[in-house]
Amino acid sequence: MTQFHTLRWRVYSLPPQRTRTTCPRTKYNNMTDIEERQSLLGNVNGESEAEEPGKQMSAISDPTRLLHRIVVLIFMCFLGFGSYFCYDNPAALQTDVVQDMNLNTSQFMQLYAWYSWPNVILCFLGGFLLDRVFGIRLGTIIFSLFVCVGQVIFAAGALLNRFWLMEVGRFVFGIGGESLSVAQNTYAVNWFKGKELNLVFGLQLSMARLGSTVNMNIMGWVYSRVADLIGSKGPSTLGTALMIASVTCFFSLVCALVLGYLDRRAERILKKEQGKTGEVIKLTDVKDFPLSLWLIFIICVGYYVAIFPFIGLGQVFFIEKFNFSPAEARAINSVVYIISAPASPILGFLVDKTGRNVIWVMCAVVTTLAAHMMLAFTFWNPWIAMSLLGVSYSLLACALWPMVAFVVPDHQLGTAYGFMQSIQNLGLALISMAAGAILDNRGYLFLEVFFCACICISLIAVVVLYLVDFLQAGEMNLSAAARARLYEETRLQEEARLQKEAPSDSE
């Protein structure tokens, strides 16, 4: 613990320097500086590469090299695996959870609501905790621990047949879950900013989706194996299966530890700061948020509440409406995630190259609406609708989130993103509960119509956003080329101004 604090103090005491954007990727030509820094930081582990900084390190262990970054990326990706795997455990075992714990759908959806509640607040606090209290490395490890402990409590609740304990488990799990992804993003920015950042975000999303997919397709099997071993189905079967699932969380914890080590090592070698979320949350900023940002919030909430709660309830929907077997239902329920895994980086690349984010968001929302309407009003093969949902879901994620950066200044970005996630979680918590109650009382058609209505609200917001952006001549909907031109122009303009100012300053 003290180790971290010393390190952090050192880091903060260093003069502020930009990590990668301003420092070109050069080898350290100043050996003395490096040695100095090494002595400053204390050569804790005494790795060989630190001992011979002047020498060419092998690509895999050189933090400036791509190969090393790929290694880091792998750990970074698996960091979120456990939490994503376990987040959708209830969805994967919907029928079993409901039967073993003797629940109705509203109670079942509470499991999702309880995950979201802590995050309504933690979205603001997560960045602060990471930057100011724990530091990214320790913070990541702590949040991973929360995820592990939460999942274990969740499983214990099932083992002991105490539903309230399961809810407590989900709450604890939620405390860790979202903040962990903030940490994951911070690591990504810290390591890949100005390089392959979009791709990395895409890959991380892919890995998260992979976690969900594997969960959806494997948990049913795990459950039935456990049921075979125990000899009967019941809370203890469920609890055991969930305990087994918690292994993934421990795996992610290991990743957090390794990542912490690698990051500290890179810090020592590259003289870079410990990664920061850079989030400065100032709730007073909220009053300055432009209309466009509020519209983005509405899109975000309206959209995601029609995706995650739907997937949470999807299994029984496919069984009841389309006569799928439970295994088939799990498979199709996971198809959104399966598609999202490869589609996210590809679509991310596409959006990067073309710009015009608002149009992309509109496409995504319309496609999702179409998919939901197909599920609601037809008996068409649901694979079509779910595939559409998968593509549009990935597209939205790629196009929507970066738009925030176009409408608020940098120093408000943290608040804006925090607020966005907070509202999203509030929406998810409320809509999860509402969705359960609607299903209990009004059935699936009405639930689907309800989801369609949410998407429609989202769609209205996109249309208004398009108009607002058009009127204000904002840059959200510029093509990538126009955007690049804009930045180039601004840059030249800036230079011209500086040149003009320079003589007057000297006067």
Added chain:
Amino acid sequence: MAAAARGVLLLSLLVLLLNATFCSGDTYRRQLSLELNPGLNSSVSPLPPGINLVHIRSLGDGDTLHFLLCNQGPPTLLIVHTNSTSSSVQVDWPAFLSGNNSGSLRVEPENSVLHSNALVLVRLWEYDDLNDTADPQTVPPSSFLPPYELSRFQWGPLNSSTLDPQGPGGPEARLCGGDGSPAFSQGELCLQLSTFGSGGRAAGWPGLLHSANSSQLGFWLQGVRPRADRARFLLELQGLGRPHGPGRVEVRRSIDDEYSPSIFTVSQWLATPPDQSSPVLGFVQWRPVAYRRPQPEFSDTTPCHHSAPAAVEAAASGLGPAFYGAEAEASGLNISFGQPGEPAYNTTQYLSWTVLAGVGAPPADSFSPLVICIMAVGLGTPLLLLLLGGVFVCVRKHRLPRGRATGQSTRTTAWPRGRATGQSTSTTAWPSGRATGQSTRTTVSEASEGTLNALVGV
């Protein structure tokens, strides 16, 4: 925005209006009247205890429907459709109560009868579902327990508590009884007949849609002690009719599960002439769902399955032979309750199932007005906005042609993300030093227009 809000308000008003129109739905109305044991002179032919004949007369504009429920013999619901407004039920009570009651009940004038059909609840089977298949076809015969013959049941009296001439939709009658065995010491089997003066939907699940031409029969078992560890039930039904009895069962898929959550099919046992294209004469319709609790929640839903209908010999006693004699076409089918993996009857000791029987074509569900309105508003508003917005954008683009000829052109205003605002020089990556709003713009357009113009060609 205010305009949009007003639009939404207007639309929701429209919704309410639509709702009111839709809810009245089927506007065809009938006059209903209830009569117990029509034409009985109890001094001449005293009724055996517990035997009752309920007659509900449903008078339309040019026709009459007679709904008859009787618990002599197997409980039977008989529906007779006449094209006369003055048709009546005539019962020869001494014959009706005798062993051979063939032809003892008539609807007169006989030539006014258009169609009639009857639903007979013959017996209730119970089996031990040891392997949890919930499929009586695969259960070994040894697992079947002796069935409950409903014709041998003793029924409670029909009195003010079980007979409601002013039910929510129309007169209702409830019959409860048991076979006197220990299994029924604490429990009973009940039937409830509901009739309707107009179209609508019964409250509570499965919320079958009904017209004035139909009646609803509820069936439930309450507190009957199971005779096996994993007891499941099977209800044996018969359908009678003249000229055509219920024959084929049609299973219609329905996307609408609003009134019986998670149930996406409707089964209907149709009485049709051999010529398939001619209209349906009568029907028995149900949602393939039963409930395990009196006030069911979603998780108390249990599916039911029907066997293929087969021609059978009509039950020998009761309302069926009294009306049809030996002429009726009879077919039988079984409804089995439960599904593998679901708890057996033992857990709740309750089971309810509801069926709709009537003449003419069975009512077809449509979306509820609420669903239609939500979708209409949900899709209409963005479309409207898109349309208006599109027109607006077009007009605007047309009015402000490209180029800087107009001075304050759109492109100039598009630029000022810039740092030309005298802010401190910041070397961070882009959108950082963005000053807010209008001031920036004017600054840029005034101060550095020259520079901008010089740069446009880049």
